Amino acid sequence: RFEREAKSLGRLSHPNIVGVIDYGEHEGSPYLVMVYLPGGTLRERLGKPIAWRTAVELILPIAHALEYVHDRNIINRDVKPSNILMTEKGQPMLTDFGLVKLFGDKEKDATHLTSSGTGLGTPDYMAPEQWTGEAIPQSDLYSLGVVLYEMITGRRPFTADTPAGVLLKQATESLPLPKSYIPDLPKDVESVLLKVLAKDPKDRYPDVHTFV
Secondary structure (H helix, E strand, O other): OHHHHHHHHHOOOOOOEOOEEEEEEEOOEEEEEEOOOOOOEHHHHOOOOOOHHHHHHHHHHHHHHHHHHHOOOEEOOOOOHHHEEEOOOOOEEEOOOOOOEEOOOOOOOOOOOOOOOOOOOOHHHOOHHHHHOOOOHHHHHHHHHHHHHHHHHOOOOOOOOOHHHHHHHHHHOOOOOHHHOOOOOOHHHHHHHHHHOOOOHHHOOOOHHHHO
16 A cells, blocks of 8 residues: 555656655665755744735645645645645645545556545544545645634634544534634635635535635
8 A cells, every 4th residue: 555655646746745756665664755845844834823915825836736636636635734844945845645545546456545434634624524534625625724724813713622622613613703813804815714614515615726
């Protein structure tokens, strides 16, 4: 499974995806060789609100990267600030496809590269349907929406002490309105966040291209 995943990632070539150069095994542990980026992660820039125009400029390249992988039948399933690396010039790069899943592959011997029926991901950034293992392209879109929400407001929409607590809030609580934290946020920007973070995937944008 690891070898097949490594090969699938090795075929990816996009200016905002950290490329896989090689892979192998050392003393029983598999490894990937990837480009080193010294600019840190997006996580290190969070903690306070970022001007919405700046946030959009940073999120769009990652959206384009997701559009690229979705077109190639790959779901990342773990989009979060610590998986967005920065180049020396401040350009964002998507990395860590460790939870990658192939979907819609027409080849007879195609298999999912991660276990089905498990809610893989990072709780605060996971889409509601992902908790039951039903990751779809719109799940990545939801996670990207959480990142954008956090960049703009300075906080994640749903937080709790345990993963179960996050799931409960997602299931029972309405999304806190971004304008309640950033009063001068344009209504159109808030509308985008509300749509991309809809609980039901059918209420979100149909794909990343439409979101962009």
